[in-house]
Amino acid sequence: MKVAMEALLSQRSLSSWPLRSDMPHSAAGDCALCLFRGGSRNVLTKDPSALSAPQKKQHKQRTLSVSTRAPAQKESYTKPVKLLRTWTEGRRIPSTDNGHNKLQDKSSPTSTGRQHYGEGDDPVDILGFDFEEEDAKNESQEDVDHIVHVLHDVNKSLSRPIEKEIAKIDSCSNTFDLACQHFERCSGCILDTALDQPPIFKDAQRFFRCHGIDDLKLTTGKIWEWRCKAKLAVRGTSMDPAVGLYAEGTHDVVNIPNCRTHHPKINEAVEILKAGIQELGIQPYDENTAKGELRYVQMSVTTYNTSIPIKERYVNGRVQVVLVWNDRSEQSISGARLIALSQFLWQKGGAKSVNPLFHSIWANFQTTHTNIIFGGRWRHLLGEQQCWERIGGVDICLSPASFSQANILAFESMLRQMQKYVKPGKSIVELYAGSGIIGLSLAATCACRSVRCVEVNKEARTSFDLSLARFSGSNKSTISWHCADVAMSTLNWLKGSDIVIVDPPRKGLDASVIGALRVASSKGQGQETSSSTESSEKVEKRPWVLRAQQASAEAAKEVEDAESRWPDTIIYVSCGWEAFKRDCTSLVEGGCWHLFAGHAFNFFPGTDSIEMLAIFKRGRKNRTSDSMPSGKVALQRKKRKQLGRKVAFRSNKG
Numbered sequence: 073m074k075v076a077m078e079a080l081l082s083q084r085s086l087s088s089w090p091l092r093s094d095m096p097h098s099a100a101g102d103c104a105l106c107l108f109r110g111g112s113r114n115v116l117t118k119d120p121s122a123l124s125a126p127q128k129k130q131h132k133q134r135t136l137s138v139s140t141r142a143p144a145q146k147e148s149y150t151k152p153v154k155l156l157r158t159w160t161e162g163r164r165i166p167s168t169d170n171g172h173n174k175l176q177d178k179s180s181p182t183s184t185g186r187q188h189y190g191e192g193d194d195p196v197d198i199l200g201f202d203f204e205e206e207d208a209k210n211e212s213q214e215d216v217d218h219i220v221h222v223l224h225d226v227n228k229s230l231s232r233p234i235e236k237e238i239a240k241i242d243s244c245s246n247t248f249d250l251a252c253q254h255f256e257r258c259s260g261c262i263l264d265t266a267l268d269q270p271p272i273f274k275d276a277q278r279f280f281r282c283h284g285i286d287d288l289k290l291t292t293g294k295i296w297e298w299r300c301k302a303k304l305a306v307r308g309t310s311m312d313p314a315v316g317l318y319a320e321g322t323h324d325v326v327n328i329p330n331c332r333t334h335h336p337k338i339n340e341a342v343e344i345l346k347a348g349i350q351e352l353g354i355q356p357y358d359e360n361t362a363k364g365e366l367r368y369v370q371m372s373v374t375t376y377n378t379s380i381p382i383k384e385r386y387v388n389g390r391v392q393v394v395l396v397w398n399d400r401s402e403q404s405i406s407g408a409r410l411i412a413l414s415q416f417l418w419q420k421g422g423a424k425s426v427n428p429l430f431h432s433i434w435a436n437f438q439t440t441h442t443n444i445i446f447g448g449r450w451r452h453l454l455g456e457q458q459c460w461e462r463i464g465g466v467d468i469c470l471s472p473a474s475f476s477q478a479n480i481l482a483f484e485s486m487l488r489q490m491q492k493y494v495k496p497g498k499s500i501v502e503l504y505a506g507s508g509i510i511g512l513s514l515a516a517t518c519a520c521r522s523v524r525c526v527e528v529n530k531e532a533r534t535s536f537d538l539s540l541a542r543f544s545g546s547n548k549s550t551i552s553w554h555c556a557d558v559a560m561s562t563l564n565w566l567k568g569s570d571i572v573i574v575d576p577p578r579k580g581l582d583a584s585v586i587g588a589l590r591v592a593s594s595k596g597q598g599q600e601t602s603s604s605t606e607s608s609e610k611v612e613k614r615p616w617v618l619r620a621q622q623a624s625a626e627a628a629k630e631v632e633d634a635e636s637r638w639p640d641t642i643i644y645v646s647c648g649w650e651a652f653k654r655d656c657t658s659l660v661e662g663g664c665w666h667l668f669a670g671h672a673f674n675f676f677p678g679t680d681s682i683e684m685l686a687i688f689k690r691g692r693k694n695r696t697s698d699s700m701p702s703g704k705v706a707l708q709r710k711k712r713k714q715l716g717r718k719v720a721f722r723s724n725k726g
């Protein structure tokens with residue numbers, strides 16, 4: 073089988089389509105499905121002795137996967153190509169100009185752009201070959217041409233059973249492959265296959281199980297094209313600029329024009345930027361000499377366009393560009409060239425273009441000799457100054473200078489999940505709040521009594537103020553934003569709230585925040601959790617008296633709250649799994665808090681990381697009420713009561 077594969081791979085037209093690593097075997101066992109992928113790696117044709125140790129291991133695995141998956145009944149094979157899989161979501165053969173797509177070129181009379189092999193207008197990205205070993209060894213160029221030719225008509229020749237077969241194979245794993253031509257050279261992704269199951273999730277499941285939560289789920293949204301915000305380094309020369317990420321362990325920037333995780337509009341914008349650099353002779357930054365003009369670029373996609381249907385908004389996103397300029401301001405000597413570059417971009421894809429690509433152009437000025445991306449000075453140059461996004465049920469103004477999530481759709485689904493843990497009328501304090509997106513969203517959707525957002529970056533205030541100005545809920549006046557370091561006087565922020573939300577950076581919670589949360593848990597132990605009281609007094613019915621009573625009770629409650637209310641729930645949003653485990657262990661130690669629920673989100677497909685939404689409740693875990701749905705608890709209570717009666721009956725008898 074391996075020999076056969078090599079024979080096929082050595083054919084000119086297929087040699088640039090490396091064999092996929094996780095070749096799944098047909099479920100029926102009567103044919104082998106061999107999958108190829110456009111890209112730079114060609115494991116089988118590479119001399120194994122030239123490989124590094126990890127590569128050798130991988131090579132061995134791949135070779136084995138070929139040889140051990142040979143089907144049992146060779147005689148039932150049929151001659152070449154049988155099928156293609158139709159595109160389902162977002163996958164396509166890489167563009168034809170990168171030299172990896174000879175097969176695609178041959179199959180198309182026009183040889184350019186996206187090819188359409190599948191049903192209707194859907195392009196195909198996985199090619200399946202069904203062949204006999206002996207035949208494949210002798211596969212001639214003519215045969216390969218035949219394969220390519222058949223691809224044109226393959227859709228017509230697809231038979232039902234084969235389609236079903238492919239559906240089964242897809243469900244194994246390959247639907248979630250990265251299939252990116254930059255993989256391994258670019259440091260952005262470390263997972264190539266099974267992007268829907270980052271290995272780290274297994275560790276998360278284990279960890280939660282140890283804390284009594286057996287049903288941790290991972291929510292995966294878009295596998296490709298999910299990244300709506302990218303910070304890319306600009307290096308190289310003005311004739312040959314490199315705009316991308318560093319190669320692993322180096323400061324060599326790798327161009328990633330066809331990055332699979334970027335929103336496609338980011339890739340488009342980068343291409344125009346590179347054209348501008350070349351045309352205007354802009355000097356990319358040189359880290360060794362600290363000379364050059366353009367250091368980094370930040371591209372953020374906004375999908376907020378209310379003039380088009382919701383379904384079309386994501387694909388039609390527009391890009392806010394920040395040019396990080398190696399000078400003090402636009403008035404500096406190189407300022408005119410910065411303006412020229414921004415105008416170049418605007419001319420190519422600004423608001424007046426037929427298909428506007430850019431939302432706005434900004435400059436950030438950074439002159440220090442460090443790797444810190446942004447300097448302190450921001451300047452809006454072209455387009456709309458305010459950049460809006462609809463997130464978690466509210467309009468949010470996103471500033472280029474403050475934190476915002478890269479995966480907007482996954483963030484949206486996390487916010488929806490979070491809303492389930494916030495009952496109406498709760499007071500919330502959000503620590504590490506950024507521009508207060510979580511707080512505003514909960515205020516709008518959960519009718520919170522009050523929301524206080526605490527954030528150290530003063531740049532986030534403008535975004536919050538603008539978002540609050542558009543906020544239409546009746547509780548608007550109770551939502552506030554405070555510029556402060558949450559590590560200082562943390563208890564003051566916690567006092568007076570029912571729920572504390574923390575969304576720290578990757579390094580996790582500051583030690584003093586953990587300390588304050590532990591202290592707060594003991595302060596809140598005697599707190600009244602239920603407001604319902606039973607009374608045998610005569611019930612007041614006069615509306616004006618009721619209104620006066622209510623107003624007075626509310627005023628008294630405000631005072632009482634400020635003095636005596638402490639959070640009984642922590643909602644922890646974590647982007648750093650290791651830090652989360654550490655923080656969780658500290659919080660639960662001594663029974664201060666316990667893990668009540670958790671949901672993992674696949675925010676960064678292609679990487680081995682997850683975003684975790686964890687809910688902590690005050691005190692030790694109450695096995696019955698915490699871990700069981702309320703129906704089950706009631707049933708158990710009833711059973712216990714019945715058992716109690718029986719025991720009493722027996723003892724009476726006795």
Ligand SMILES: C[S@@+](CC[C@H](N)C(=O)[O-])C[C@H]1O[C@@H](n2cnc3c(N)ncnc32)[C@H](O)[C@@H]1O
Pocket residue numbers: 475476477503504505506507508509510526527528529556557558559575576577578582647
């Ligand atoms: C992961 S972001 C979360 C932002 C926000 N929740 C969101 O989703 O947009 C972490 C935020 O914590 C802020 N931060 C970091 N250290 C802080 C501190 N000691 N006090 C207050 N805020 C801090 C950062 O500026 C950043 O905005």
